[in-house]
Amino acid sequence: MTSRQRLWFFAVAAAGLVACYLWAFAGLPGFGHYPGPYGQVILNEAVKQTNATGVVSAVNFEYRGFDTVGEEFILFTAAAGMSVVLRKLRGERERQPLDETDSAAAARPTQTGSAIRIPALLLVGPTALIGWWLASHAQANPSGGFQGGVILASAFILIYLSGEFLTFRRLSPVALLDAVEAVGAAGFAVIGLAAVAQGFPYLYNYLPLGQTPGAVSSSGTIALISFFVGLEVAAAFVLIVGELLGQSLLRQRSA
Amino acid sequence: MQIVPFLVVAWVVVAGLYGIVTSRDLIHQIICLIVVQSSTYVLLLGVGYVTGGVAPYFYDIPLHTKAVDPVVQALALTDVVVEAAVTALLLSFAIQAHKRFGTLDPHELAEFKG
Numbered sequence: 001m002t003s004r005q006r007l008w009f010f011a012v013a014a015a016g017l018v019a020c021y022l023w024a025f026a027g028l029p030g031f032g033h034y035p036g037p038y039g040q041v042i043l044n045e046a047v048k049q050t051n052a053t054g055v056v057s058a059v060n061f062e063y064r065g066f067d068t069v070g071e072e073f074i075l076f077t078a079a080a081g082m083s084v085v086l087r088k089l090r091g092e093r094e095r096q097p098l099d100e101t102d103s104a105a106a107a108r109p110t111q112t113g114s115a116i117r118i119p120a121l122l123l124v125g126p127t128a129l130i131g132w133w134l135a136s137h138a139q140a141n142p143s144g145g146f147q148g149g150v151i152l153a154s155a156f157i158l159i160y161l162s163g164e165f166l167t168f169r170r171l172s173p174v175a176l177l178d179a180v181e182a183v184g185a186a187g188f189a190v191i192g193l194a195a196v197a198q199g200f201p202y203l204y205n206y207l208p209l210g211q212t213p214g215a216v217s218s219s220g221t222i223a224l225i226s227f228f229v230g231l232e233v234a235a236a237f238v239l240i241v242g243e244l245l246g247q248s249l250l251r252q253r254s255a
Numbered sequence: 256m257q258i259v260p261f262l263v264v265a266w267v268v269v270a271g272l273y274g275i276v277t278s279r280d281l282i283h284q285i286i287c288l289i290v291v292q293s294s295t296y297v298l299l300l301g302v303g304y305v306t307g308g309v310a311p312y313f314y315d316i317p318l319h320t321k322a323v324d325p326v327v328q329a330l331a332l333t334d335v336v337v338e339a340a341v342t343a344l345l346l347s348f349a350i351q352a353h354k355r356f357g358t359l360d361p362h363e364l365a366e367f368k369g
Contacts, residue, residue: 003277006276006277007276007277010272010273010276014269014272014273017268017269017272018265018269021261021264021265021268022265025258025261025262025265026258028261028302030257030258031257031258031259031260031261031301031304032257032304032305032306033257033305033306034302034303034304034305034323034324036303036324036326038326039303039324039325039326039327040324042325042326043311043322043324043325044319046325047313047318053312053313053314054311054312054314055311055312055313055322055325056311056312056325056328056329056332058325059325059326059328059329060329060332060333064326064329067333068333071333071336071337074336074337074340075336075339075340077340078339078340078341078343078344079340079343081344081347082343082344082347085344085347085348085351086347086350086351140312140314141312141314142310142312144332146332146335146336150339213313214313214314233336237339240343243347244343244346244347244350247350
């Protein structure tokens, strides 16, 4: 198929798709007039029931907690899948970064300038703090394990950005990250199973809900699950980024 | 005016699909897939919006303030996570394709067949 034919084929298909879209949209309630009763019930009950003022977190980690277990394991599987796809193939070896006789070393870009290095290293601490804060405040604010975990992981990526790839690797040993990721993923599942052991439904919120809505000690399992999700997400993202960056250290033996 | 957010959704989907069809580079294709997927955020948040509603967080506003639907917001969060996972996997496939065949052009890659 030539690219011109392909484009015509696409134009016809896209026109059909758009027509179906418009037909479907015509049947939707107008923008701003969502009549869904489910969301309204949760809005009315969530804060009273869970003592979490972040209703989205309450939905994620309690009302639809089972979905979130699946979501977390999608990320877990993706990180595992990446390390399988990007494993060291036969004929590849890791380049020694300080091997100056290496012809590739001469082609390596010059060292990162201090205009990037210093701000990046200065930002590592605050970034990690914000990530930790977000991961542990799912019950109060628009935050939670997923958001906090990604920001925690970017603290590690800032270390890489400052030109310290070897430090990045030393600070994120794969064995430790694997363990943290497993603890995070399993923690969520085990908190749910603990409810079953006590005779409640899976992921039932059996911990004390605290007195003040939105306080760190409130909302029972929601805050705890969010924290474990934060661990899992941070470890998974550092693993994923480490896998991708580690590719630059590989080279074909024939090269 | 009520249909504008939904027209944006259709536009973003078709623009992303056009990019995937015409792309000559796997990385570019993956980015186009992200564009297609981001239409779902617009759709979810557009569907759940309630005129005059605030974000569903009652930390410093009184309970029973009119708020937008929290369920679609939670779904959008799930969506973001799945997108990140899919993108990471696709990028690693692109790396392997480049290692094996020395090209990222899907047209050239199609000639290798397995």
